[in-house]
Amino acid sequence: MTPDFWLFAAVGFVAQLVDGALGMAYGVISTTVLLSVGVSPANASASVHAAKVFTGAASGLSHLYHRNIDWRLLRLLTLGGVVGGGLGAYVLTSVDGEKIKPFVVGWLGLMGLIILWRAWKGTRPKVFSWKSPLPLGLVGGFFDAIGGGGWGPVVTSTLMGAGADPRKAIGTTNAAELFVAVATSSAFLAALLTGHWGTTGLGGLLWSLAGLIAGGVVAAPIAGWMTKVLPLRLLTWIVGGVVVALAVWQAVMLFG
Secondary structure, three states, X not given: OOHHHHHHHHHHHHHHHHHHHHOOOHHHHHHHHHHHOOOOHHHHHHHHHHHHHHHHHHHHHHHHHOOOOOHHHHHHHHHXXXXXXXXXXXXXXXXXXXXXXXXXXXXXXXXXXXXXXXXXXXXXXXXXXXXXXXHHHHHHHHHHHHHOOOHHHHHHHHHHHOOOOHHHHHHHHHHHHHHHHHHHHHHHHHHHHXXXXXXXXXXXXXXXXXXXXXXXXXXXXXXXXXXXXXXXHHHHHHHHHHHHHHHHHHHHHHHX
């Protein structure tokens, strides 16, 4: 095993621990690390989504065991996310996805502030109707494919900003991410095989990809348990803080 494997195993473990417990950040953290070592945006997104197929399966099973999933919400989010992820992968292999990122950053910042406001006010989770989970999944899947990460920040933060039970929002979003990752990875593969996407360098990422998968699969059961046992208000504070931090971080990366 190369040093890249152990480095990305550590990255995958930390990223999945945060993502599985809070419903976001695996893609953002993993993609940022890949980009920082010179991997192209399309290659980074393709690699991270391939890893998410395995880590998403482990995370979804963990949340299923701890009863953190709302099944109706899962079906609708998945349907929208699969369509959005496929579309986003096509766009990323065709145009510059960086132009869309400022809008994602603005949305994340707004949702993070709303979540923090709810934590400060001590607002209890309400019976949330989730009237529009399908379009929310579509938008989340699209931005996730474009940026290599964004499904959790967009979907989880929006659900919680609207007052959803944090445990159900986090668990269901993580479970749906498996299907979105499969669809997005398939779209990248189809683009490569049909000649729509001409890329090089994917072969050199195999050990990095293996590390991301190994670290994420180990962390997933721990993260599912953390979501179950953390107090709701504390969980809301943590999610809000992470969302705002991610928005600030991405804003600095974009405009700094």
